[in-house]
Amino acid sequence: MRPAPRTNSRVYECLLAALMSILLALAWWLDPDFVAPATQLALSNHIVELALVAIPMTLIIVTGGIDLSVGSTMALSSVVMGLAFDAGAPFPLVCISALLTGTLAGLLNGLFIARLSIHPLIVTLATLAAYRGLAEGLSKGRPFSGFPEGFLAIGSGDWLQVPILVWLLLLLLLLSALIIRRTTIGLWIYAAGGSQTAAHYSGVPVAQLRLALYTLAGAAAGLAAIFFAARFNTAKADVGAGLELSVITAVVLGGTSIFGGRGTLLGAMLGVAIIHEIGQLVSWKWDQQELVQVVTGSILVLAVLVHNIFSRRTH
């Protein structure tokens, strides 16, 4: 059951890579400075939160699920982090509190979905509102800042010209790819995406798997809140607004079928990269924030159309 979707994914990934190359070539034609490695590396720091959350989101969508609450989970983690910092907790504990909040929020989603068998769309739509409300209530709209210099240095620093946060992201990505490729967990994820009942009877622990994946998504959102705080010296309730939409768009653009069973991390990362490059290029070239939204939106509609035509032909 695995080889077939994989081959299709490969072709689609090449298509995305080509799209990416065309985009970069166009960018080079518009302004060579934009594609200079130094510029690209510096701009890559803006990709981290989106890419980080896209990892578990891809896996969740492959199993036929969805998580709409990631942005709100990030906000809740951010606010708890800010409150812990404000209360004078030791800094490592401040970071752990954010990670823990995200993990627990994800676990709660997972329990409703896996144990009570409520549809993930409903569960995470509810927690999308609930976690954001909680974040706003806890912080009363107040942003927290003044994080330690060393922490902010991680957020804006680089090693070998690559931002430190991007190194961390690559590490996590590699780890996830290894787990999916080299362990049975990877097999289970794709199996669960085919037919959950069939997977269940073939011995795949579907419930545990889903519980783990939603918990992981929460943890990733918590970590994203930490990254965000390190980058911008801020923790507040409106962090990650609309993150769920950008992440899901990137993942779907990356070739993951919204109906489950099909999709790869590589594709998702290409999707993330394309959205990132379009946004950065338009801002870089035209300096019109209004335009960024319009252009990104229209190109995505186009990409999803191409995606649909492509998947119809290969089925």
Place this chain on the structure above:
Amino acid sequence: MKRSTFIALLSAMSLSVMGVGPRAHTAPGPVHKKTTIALLPKKKGLPYFTTCAKGAEEAAKELDVELIYDGPTDGSPEKAASMIDRWALKGVDVIAVSPNDPDVLGQAMKKARAKGVKVLTWDADAAKDTREFLVNQATAKDIGFALVDAMAKDLGGENASGKVAIITATLTAANQNEWMKHMKERLAKYPKLELIATKPCNEDQRLAFSTAQDLMKAHPDLKGIFGISSVAFPGAAEAVKQAGKSGTVLVTGLGTPNDMKAYVKDGTVKSVILWNTVDLGYLTIHAAHALAGGTLKPGATELTAGRLGTKKIDGDQILLGDILVFTKDNIDSFDF
């Protein structure tokens, strides 16, 4: 067919990557470059900032500089910080920032300065080590005093009495916090005016509207509301008008004349306090240009700014000066 497509795509990709990398390095730099100034508002699309941009364009034309006017359309400080990062990478000469959260923008401003970009603040200030000058519309004291004096005058002068409340931008907005400090100082002169609440509207007009409604419900004897941002002011005025309390609850604050004209005419608002925003944008670009050209240096005491003539520099603050008070008698002669 599949395999050949695959190979074709791969080679196209590697070709373009190879082509892009080295040539970007050897791209010849422009021989003569115009001075580029980036002007960042707190939130793009607000009439207040759009009018500032109008003055900025006028100055840019005069001085033959390239002007980039852009800012976050949702007012998010992170987006503003990312834009400063991008401009620094692009190598603009001066970035003039109206920071909506100095803590968030500070990092990016310092990084830009480290890259050799001149940074100044306008309209609102940030930490001193993040910028060289502040182009200030008026001192905080002048603004704070003008607001309270206007409210007192409209409520009966020296003996003005009653409960008043403030609706501010955000709790972290440096400008508003500074103004409120001086407003409280001035309120001491009118002992019968009682400040009962200070609420944020987070630069959201709907929130300003509902906050004003809540204030009127909680305090039926409320006499006045200060709306001290260009968003809080119309929001509060609309709430008072819809509650049918125009004239009973007076609204005073900072806003552009065009935004407030209707409320001034129907009596909800008697005085609108502001400075000439077109001139503020104009002065900012003149200051940025002088900073880039090296004629404006730390320690300077004056700046010549085109049609505005010579402006005073107080320490590291370039002052625009005059506060304007718009009433129903003069508001029609202003269009911004």
